[in-house]
Amino acid sequence: MPELPEVETVKNEISPYIIGRRITGVRVMWQKLVREPTEEEFIRRLAGQLITNVERRGKYLVISLASGDYWIIHLKMSGSLLVAPGTAEPPKYTQAIIDLDNGSRIFFRDPRKFGRMLLLKDRDRLFRALGPEPLLPGFTPDVLARLAADRDTPIKAVLIDQARIAGIGNMYADEALWEARIHPLRPARSLTRGEIIRLYDAIRNVLTDAIRHKGASIVNYYRPDGSPGTAHDHFHVAHRGGAACPRCGTPIQRIVVRGRGTYFCPRCQVLS
DNA sequence: CCCGGAACCTGAAGGC
DNA sequence: TGCCTTCAGGTTCCGG
Numbered sequence: 001m002p003e004l005p006e007v008e009t010v011k012n013e014i015s016p017y018i019i020g021r022r023i024t025g026v027r028v029m030w031q032k033l034v035r036e037p038t039e040e041e042f043i044r045r046l047a048g049q050l051i052t053n054v055e056r057r058g059k060y061l062v063i064s065l066a067s068g069d070y071w072i073i074h075l076k077m078s079g080s081l082l083v084a085p086g087t088a089e090p091p092k093y094t095q096a097i098i099d100l101d102n103g104s105r106i107f108f109r110d111p112r113k114f115g116r117m118l119l120l121k122d123r124d125r126l127f128r129a130l131g132p133e134p135l136l137p138g139f140t141p142d143v144l145a146r147l148a149a150d151r152d153t154p155i156k157a158v159l160i161d162q163a164r165i166a167g168i169g170n171m172y173a174d175e176a177l178w179e180a181r182i183h184p185l186r187p188a189r190s191l192t193r194g195e196i197i198r199l200y201d202a203i204r205n206v207l208t209d210a211i212r213h214k215g216a217s218i219v220n221y222y223r224p225d226g227s228p229g230t231a232h233d234h235f236h237v238a239h240r241g242g243a244a245c246p247r248c249g250t251p252i253q254r255i256v257v258r259g260r261g262t263y264f265c266p267r268c269q270v271l272s
Numbered sequence: 273c274c275c276g277g278a279a280c281c282t283g284a285a286g287g288c
Numbered sequence: 289t290g291c292c293t294t295c296a297g298g299t300t301c302c303g304g
Contacts, residue, residue: 001296001297001298002298003298032280059298059299074298074299075298076281076297076298076299077281077296077297077298078281078282078283078296078297093283110281111281111282111283112280112281112282112283112296112297113280113281113282114280114281114297114298114299116299151274151275152275153274153275153276157275157276160298162298162299169297169298170296170297170298219283219284219296220283258276258277259276259277259278259297260296260297260298261295261296261297
């Protein structure tokens with residue numbers, strides 16, 4: 001499930017293959033893939049364009065084109081971008097094919113068909129709707145404290161709300177809360193200053209470690225060369241229901257928070 | 273503004 | 289073996 005570390009890895013690893021390349025062909029196999037403009041206009045404005053830069057904002061991949069347009073890609077939960085020689089067959093579940101001027105191709109593969117693409121003149125509109133980047137200096141313990149203040153909602157719901165912090169999803173919220181020893185259902189406003197600081201450090205540690213391990217391949221996440229990441233091998237609680245807590249040996253519990261599977265250690269992360 | 277739940281998708285896993 | 293049900297989750301939309 002692509003979250004910040006997975007999208008960051010895709011950005012880092014796809015950049016050398018596509019920056020400086022010209023797009024020579026665009027094919028879309030799923031009519032809901034393009035959210036705006038129309039699919040017809042998307043193809044017309046993308047074809048022939050020179051790719052000048054690749055960025056990440058939250059879970060969005062942002063590809064700059066020489067025309068000034070921004071090609072925005074969200075992988076949602078099952079999307080991946082694969083770069084292959086032009087002779088390669090499209091993998092199963094390919095929803096779009098982008099041909100490049102050196103004969104290589106980008107396959108957008110997405111079994112669940114949740115992923116979306118957009119073409120925007122202005123990326124600030126998208127960027128403004130997202131909270132701060134948790135790995136940039138603008139994210140501080142005070143910022144996190146303000147996000148948690150005066151809210152009765154579970155702290156986990158605050159962490160995965162993209163309008164408050166950009167890039168954290170279900171897996172890394174669970175990992176950060178475990179590291180900080182905070183129960184996912186704790187009302188946000190009830191966190192002490194010490195807990196806020198622990199959680200702040202945990203968020204940055206968890207995301208940085210996962211980037212170092214090239215993302216987590218729990219289901220359907222692949223790097224641009226088709227290889228999996230290894231961050232999931234280092235998970236402490238996420239998707240490990242019933243396994244022993246690495247800190248105390250207590251079986252990891254699974255509950256549902258906001259409709260999302262939530263894993264935590266009932267001994268290390270107490271609710272009271 | 274705040275909050276929470278349904279919808280979108282379909283492969284995988286579990287039940288009988 | 290095979291049919292059926294349930295689950296997974298990021299974002300958007302909608303109702304309270």
